[in-house]
Amino acid sequence: xxxxxxxxxxxxxxxxxxxxxxxxxxxxxxxxxxxxxxxxxxxxxxxxxxxxxxxxxxxxxxxxxxxxxxxxxxxxxxxxxxxxxxxxxxxxxxxxxxxxxxxxxxxxxxxxxxxxxxxxxxxxxxxxxxxxxxxxxxxxxxxxxxxxxxxxxxxxxxxxxxxxxxxxxxxxxxxxxxxxxxxxxxxxxxxxxxxxxxxxxxxxxxxxxxxxxxxxxxxxxxxxxxxxxxxxxxxxxxxxxxxxxxxxxxxxxxxxxxxxxxxxxxxxxxxxxxxxxxxxxxxxxxxxxxxxxxxxxxxxxxxxxxxxxxxxxxxxxxxxxxxxxxxxxxxxxxxxxxxxxxxxxxxxxxxxxxxxxxxxxxxxxxxxxxxxxxxxxxxxxxxxxxxxxxxxxxxxxxx
Numbered sequence: 203x204x205x206x207x208x209x210x211x212x213x214x215x216x217x218x219x220x221x222x223x224x225x226x227x228x229x230x231x232x233x234x235x236x237x238x239x240x241x242x243x244x245x246x247x248x249x250x251x252x253x254x255x256x257x258x259x260x261x262x263x264x265x266x267x268x269x270x271x272x273x274x275x276x277x278x279x280x281x282x283x284x285x286x287x288x289x290x291x292x293x294x295x296x297x298x299x300x301x302x303x304x305x306x307x308x309x310x311x312x313x314x315x316x317x318x319x320x321x322x323x324x325x326x327x328x329x330x331x332x333x334x335x336x337x338x339x340x341x342x343x344x345x346x347x348x349x350x351x352x353x354x355x356x357x358x359x360x361x362x363x364x365x366x367x368x369x370x371x372x373x374x375x376x377x378x379x380x381x382x383x384x385x386x387x388x389x390x391x392x393x394x395x396x397x398x399x400x401x402x403x404x405x406x407x408x409x410x411x412x413x414x415x416x417x418x419x420x421x422x423x424x425x426x427x428x429x430x431x432x433x434x435x436x437x438x439x440x441x442x443x444x445x446x447x448x449x450x451x452x453x454x455x456x457x458x459x460x461x462x463x464x465x466x467x468x469x470x471x472x473x474x475x476x477x478x479x480x481x482x483x484x485x486x487x488x489x490x491x492x493x494x495x496x497x498x499x500x501x502x503x504x505x506x507x508x509x510x511x512x513x514x515x516x517x518x519x520x521x522x523x524x525x526x527x528x529x530x531x532x533x534x535x536x537x538x539x540x541x542x543x544x545x546x547x548x549x550x551x552x553x554x555x556x557x558x559x560x561x562x563x564x565x566x567x568x569x570x571x572x573x574x575x576x577x578x579x580x581x582x583x584x585x586x587x588x589x590x591x592x593x594x595x596x597x598x599x600x601x
Contacts, residue, residue: 231533237492238537238577239544242570246545250562251552258558269300269437270339270400271430272459273444283455287423289448290332296447298436303338304425305329305404308415310385312359312408314369318383324368328384329407330415331360338429339401346374346393354411357418359389362405366394382408387418403427492581519590526589530582531575538574542567 273293275283286292293302308328311321333349335341348360359382361371371380374394381388389410398405415421428448432440445453546562553560 235533235537235540238534238574239541241577242538242541242574243545243548244541245573246542246562246566246570247548247552249566250545250549250560253561253563254549254553254558255556257561258556269432269434270459271432271437271441271444273428273430273448273456274426275449276455276457278455283449283452284422284424285426285428285448285456287425289425290428292447293428293430293444296430296432296440296443298433298440299430300433301334301338301431302428303332303335304428305331305335305407305409306412306415306421306424306426308384308410308419308421310419312365312369313383316383316388324365325406326365326368327403327407328415328419329404329409330412330419330421331409332412335404335409335429336395338431339398339404340431341398341401341404342396344394344396345372346379346391348393348395349409349411353392355413355417356411357384357387357389357414358392358411359384360393360395360409361391362395362407362409363397364405365408384408384410385419389414389418401429523586523590526586527579527582530585531578534574534578534581535571538571541574542570545570 275285290302290304293299306329308330310328312324312326312328313322331349333351333354336343336348343360344363346360349358361369361382366372369382371391371394374380374391380391382391383389389408395404410419412421412423416423430440430444441458444458445456449456546567549562550560552558
């Protein structure tokens with residue numbers, strides 16, 4: 203007895219049938235997939251380019267010292283507050299603190315020559331500095347090098363950018379290091395710093411080693427300013443506990459600098475994300491989906507003969523529905539893959555051209571391909587149902 207039970211097609215069979223319609227109509231399929239790919243590429247570009255630009259902006263704002271705090275005693279002529287020695291090490295023990303350093307006014311004058319009157323200090327300040335100062339204030343060396351373990355104990359000096367200009371130094375030439383006269387001692391200049399807008403006192407200072415200041419200038423070892431670099435998400439908490447950490451007896455006698463205006467700008471930039479870009483990507487994706495739907499509708503009209511023959515040969519409505527739905531999803535999936543690749547390349551190219559860190563939100567890659575598949579399903583449901591509803595007689599009546 204012959205079984206009349208309909209044949210169940212495997213996934214591979216349905217996939218081959220769906221791809222058959224694409225391979226036999228390559229031009230139309232390519233144009234339809236192009237609409238999807240443009241939508242996906244637009245979505246990735248309009249999220250990746252702003253994200254890369256935002257990362258570049260965040261990097262520039264961070265370089266301004268958005269996570270930098272400055273702690274110093276409250277001015278008091280009657281009884282000056284002496285911050286305990288090693289206060290920067292206490293600050294470094296605070297959990298969110300990334301780095302801390304200290305400087306102290308050595309109360310000395312600096313001159314180009316011992317022949318210049320001692321009263322002429324060029325308006326510059328001599329600061330004793332810990333060796334990790336540049337790390338704490340995001341400073342950089344313009345020429346030469348900064349103080350380190352090998353030089354901080356000896357009479358060596360590093361000039362701030364404006365201090366170097368006033369003293370007439372532009373570069374440090376190896377083997378011909380200049381000298382300056384501090385107090386009654388000659389100090390060898392080993393470095394010149396880059397400009398530091400957020401630390402103008404350092405720009406106008408001559409920095410010497412902590413122990414060298416003790417030995418040569420009679421420095422007492424008490425810091426006058428402590429710089430603290432903290433994680434940005436905890437900077438308010440660090441600011442709150444810093445006075446008590448540095449001067450536990452009377453925390454109110456230690457003032458901490460206000461948060462940088464750059465930090466407020468950075469947080470505002472992080473919180474604002476343009477919905478317009480996502481709307482544009484959605485519109486482009488919608489246009490691509492309409493293109494796929496249009497292609498599938500026309501495909502049903504043009505392939506009525508094929509549908510009728512398949513139905514006459516025993517294909518069920520489910521077979522026909524699966525074929526056309528698979529074709530729509532495959533068409534959108536191919537467009538999604540091409541659009542994802544195109545969007546990634548465009549974003550990387552833009553970032554490289556603008557010298558920005560390339561940032562492509564991972565969710566956009568998954569959302570791009572997933573969105574293309576969803577568009578394919580939505581665009582293929584109605585045409586596939588319409589094709590499945592055609593009876594063999596209706597489909598073959600047009601032959």
